[in-house]
Amino acid sequence: MDMAARPESNVPRAIDLPSLSLPKGGGAIQGLGEALSAGGISGTASLSLPLPITEAGALQPSLALTYQSGTGNGAFGLGVTLSVLSISRRTAKGVPRYTDTDEFVDASGEVLVRVGDASAQPLNDRSFQVTPFAPRVEGRFDRLEYWQDEDDATLAFWRVAAADGTQQVFGYTPAARVADPAAPERIARWWLEESITPHGEHVYYDYQGEDDRDIDANDHPVEQPRERRAQRYLKRACYGNRQAYPDSYLINGTAIPTDWHFELVFDYGEHAESMEATPTYEQRYDWLARLDPFSDYSTGFEVRTHRLCRQVLMFHRFDALGADPVLVRRVALEYDEQPVLSRLRAAWVTGYGPDPANGESTAVSLPPVELDFGVFALGQSQFESFGPLAGLNDGALYQLVDLYGEGVPGVLYRDGTSYWYRAPVRAENGEDAIAYTAWQPLPQLPAGGLGPSGRSSLMDLTGDGQLDWVIAQPGLAGFFSLGPDKHWQAFVPFSAFPTEFLYPEAQLVDLIGAGLPDLALIGPKNLSS
Numbered sequence: 001m002d003m004a005a006r007p008e009s010n011v012p013r014a015i016d017l018p019s020l021s022l023p024k025g026g027g028a029i030q031g032l033g034e035a036l037s038a039g040g041i042s043g044t045a046s047l048s049l050p051l052p053i054t055e056a057g058a059l060q061p062s063l064a065l066t067y068q069s070g071t072g073n074g075a076f077g078l079g080v081t082l083s084v085l086s087i088s089r090r091t092a093k094g095v096p097r098y099t100d101t102d103e104f105v106d107a108s109g110e111v112l113v114r115v116g117d118a119s120a121q122p123l124n125d126r127s128f129q130v131t132p133f134a135p136r137v138e139g140r141f142d143r144l145e146y147w148q149d150e151d152d153a154t155l156a157f158w159r160v161a162a163a164d165g166t167q168q169v170f171g172y173t174p175a176a177r178v179a180d181p182a183a184p185e186r187i188a189r190w191w192l193e194e195s196i197t198p199h200g201e202h203v204y205y206d207y208q209g210e211d212d213r214d215i216d217a218n219d220h221p222v223e224q225p226r227e228r229r230a231q232r233y234l235k236r237a238c239y240g241n242r243q244a245y246p247d248s249y250l251i252n253g254t255a256i257p258t259d260w261h262f263e264l265v266f267d268y269g270e271h272a273e274s275m276e277a278t279p280t281y282e283q284r285y286d287w288l289a290r291l292d293p294f295s296d297y298s299t300g301f302e303v304r305t306h307r308l309c310r311q312v313l314m315f316h317r318f319d320a321l322g323a324d325p326v327l328v329r330r331v332a333l334e335y336d337e338q339p340v341l342s343r344l345r346a347a348w349v350t351g352y353g354p355d356p357a358n359g360e361s362t363a364v365s366l367p368p369v370e371l372d373f374g375v376f377a378l379g380q381s382q383f384e385s386f387g388p389l390a391g392l393n394d395g396a397l398y399q400l401v402d403l404y405g406e407g408v409p410g411v412l413y414r415d416g417t418s419y420w421y422r423a424p425v426r427a428e429n430g431e432d433a434i435a436y437t438a439w440q441p442l443p444q445l446p447a448g449g450l451g452p453s454g455r456s457s458l459m460d461l462t463g464d465g466q467l468d469w470v471i472a473q474p475g476l477a478g479f480f481s482l483g484p485d486k487h488w489q490a491f492v493p494f495s496a497f498p499t500e501f502l503y504p505e506a507q508l509v510d511l512i513g514a515g516l517p518d519l520a521l522i523g524p525k526n527l528s529s
Contacts, residue, residue, distance in 0.1 A: 035047070035048045044068055045067075045068075046066060048065070048066050048067075049065040049066075049347055049369065051063050051064055051065065051312050051314075051331060052312075052314050052329040053314065054262050054316070054328070056261065057201050057240070059195060059201040060203065060239050061203050061205075061237040062083070063082060063084060063237065063264070064082075065083075066080070066081055066082075066083055067344070067371075073292070073294050073305070075268075075305060075307055075309050076309050076344060077308065077343050078343045078373075080344050082234060083107075084107075084192060084234055085168070085191075085192040086107050086189050086190060086191045087104055087106055087112070087158050087170050087171075087189070087190045088105055088189040088190070089102045089103070089104060089105075089299070090103040090104065090111065091298040095299070096299065096300060098185070098187075106135065112133040112134065112136070112144060113133065113135075113136050114131060115133060115134045117131075118148075120150070121147075123251065124251075126151070127149075127150045128147045129148045130146070130148075132145055133145070141163045142161065142162050143160070144159075144160050145158065145159045147159060154174075154179070154185050154187075156187055156190075157170060157171045158171060159251075165197065166195060166197055168194070168196075169193050169251060170191065170192055170193060171190025171193060172194070172248075173250065175206075175207045176190065176192075176193040176207050177190055179230065180230065180300070181229040181230055182301070186300070186301065188301075188303075189299075191232060191234070193250060194248055194250050196245075199244060200241075200244025203238070204238045204249070204257075204260070205234060205236075206234075206235045206236045206237075206238065207233065207235060208234075208268075209232055209233075210229060210230070210231035210233070210304065210305075211228065212228065213287060214289040214306075215228075215289050215306060223293075226302065226304055228304045230299075230303045231304060231305055231306075233266070233268065233307055233309075235265070235266055236263055236266065237264040238260040238262070239260060239261075241261075242259055242261070243257075260317060261316065262314070262316060263325060264314055264315075265312070265313040265315060266309050266312055267310050268307045268308065268309055269285060269286070269307075269310055270283035270284065270285050270286065270287050271284070271311075272285075272311070275311070275332055278352075279327060281324060281327070288307070289306050289307070291337045292337070308335060308337075309333060310332075311332045311333055312331040312333070313329075314328050314329040314330065315328070327352050328351065328352055328353065329349060329350065329351050329352065331348070332347065333346075333347050334346040334368075343371070343373055345371055346368040346370045346371065348365055348367065348368035350365040398411055399411070399413075399414075400412075402467070403458075403467060404423065404466075404486060405467070406423070408424040410422055410423045411436060413439070418442075419442040420439045420441055422436040422437055422440070423440070444487050445488075446469045446488050446491070456470065456472070457470050460517075461517065462481065462516075463514075468480065472497070472501050472502065473502075477501075478492050479492055479494075500519065501519060503521060505521055505523070506521050507520045508520075
């Protein structure tokens with residue numbers, strides 16, 4: 001047996017050193033999970049506040065409070081909205097006509113386009129016209145259907161079938177539709193009312209309509225002629241059904257369950273007398289009227305908002321917890337309420353549960369997320385008449401033009417075939433004030449002038465910061481440059497002149513950032529240069 005020593009490997013062996021496994025900071029304490037994003041191309045900032053929703057299976061409501069600095073007032077104060085899905089008629093281009101010519105948009109603002117003809121389909125012993133739709137920019141490949149009752153114009157809703165088999169129902173009942181109270185067939189918005197997974201899991205959204213409670217129209221005469229019935233508020237989101245049901249409760253006419261395991265309740269003042277009191281599941285009080293009610297008329301009828309959401313409550317319902325739903329978490333919302341405007345000032349989450357030491361129920365709150373808004377101080381400016389140029393609005397006779405490249409425009413005046421100019425100068429009676437010299441005739445004029453025909457114009461054609469007198473007409477196309485001595489130079493003809501230059505849709509703009517104007521022709525659906 002060969003006992004010779006084997007050669008050692010040339011690969012060096014690593015030496016294992018003991019290392020400490022240190023804990024990370026923060027522990028298990030977490031906040032609301034808020035996320036702040038800086039302003040994008042629009043310059044608006046956004047803040048997202050997720051709601052404390054208990055996870056349950058494959059389907060639970062995905063709701064959060066989102067602040068956008070460019071958004072108006074709402075049920076959560078200035079700029080704050082709830083991310084619940086909806087389908088609505090497009091109002092960005094004007095008031096809807098409530099005909100087939102209207103466009104529809106989803107919650108993200110994406111336009112929905114018709115992708116086929118309507119077909120008749122029966123449902124619950126009624127006949128519906130079903131029209132297929134799809135987003136203009138496809139990304140999810142959902143099937144959207146708009147259902148309209150042939151005999152009842154007030155019954156119209158949306159069904160959405162997602163690619164993963166999930167179904168959604170929008171605005172099946174009047175409680176989930178924003179419609180004109182005087183003409184209920186004029187439906188402006190359909191809120192998400194039910195979601196169903198292929199395994200029979202459901203999320204049911206319950207809405208509450210606006211009414212006259214806690215509104216004293218006698219003390220506020222402006223409230224007497226108001227129409228308040230159109231507005232809708234999300235009251236609760238229920239999920240965790242005890243028995244799987246693969247179809248829609250609403251469409252099949254099945255009774256909505258009342259024993260959901262999880263309920264997310266939005267409190268508008270009905271569940272607690274004050275913010276210090278522990279909220280109850282039952283509605284023991286009337287909801288409160290806000291100090292700054294407002295109306296929206298973009299739909300063609302009044303949609304008035306009188307309520308503020310005071311807190312969001314998470315309830316559990318299990319046999320082990322007792323017969324009544326148990327409050328486990330809440331998000332309290334504190335506002336800076338003013339008669340002109342209400343703004344969300346703070347939001348904090350409170351957890352409820354038994355104390356491990358004695359088993360008694362206790363509440364623990366996390367530090368709040370506080371919002372502070374900058375103040376816009378409006379100066380007390382007064383109107384001042386522009387005496388030296390009293391006729392500045394006399395049609396096209398006057399033009400503000402920086403004729404000599406001084407950085408401040410002067411005033412160019414056309415009187416028949418002659419031109420007069422008032423150059424800007426520093427005023428003697430003010431540090432930053434501008435005055436104008438007396439009218440001076442232009443000593444030299446290019447041929448043709450700036451006539452009313454629009455074939456001549458002043459523009460920086462050469463990119464040197466000085467205006468050129470451009471003439472664009474058949475047989476005479478070119479420009480005169482303005483020299484340092486304030487006299488027009490010799491005429492320079494264009495080597496090539498596009499006929500599109502004379503089109504009304506033609507625009508001169510620096511498209512590529514080279515400092516020189518490009519000729520852009522704007523068409524109905526395209527832009528060419």
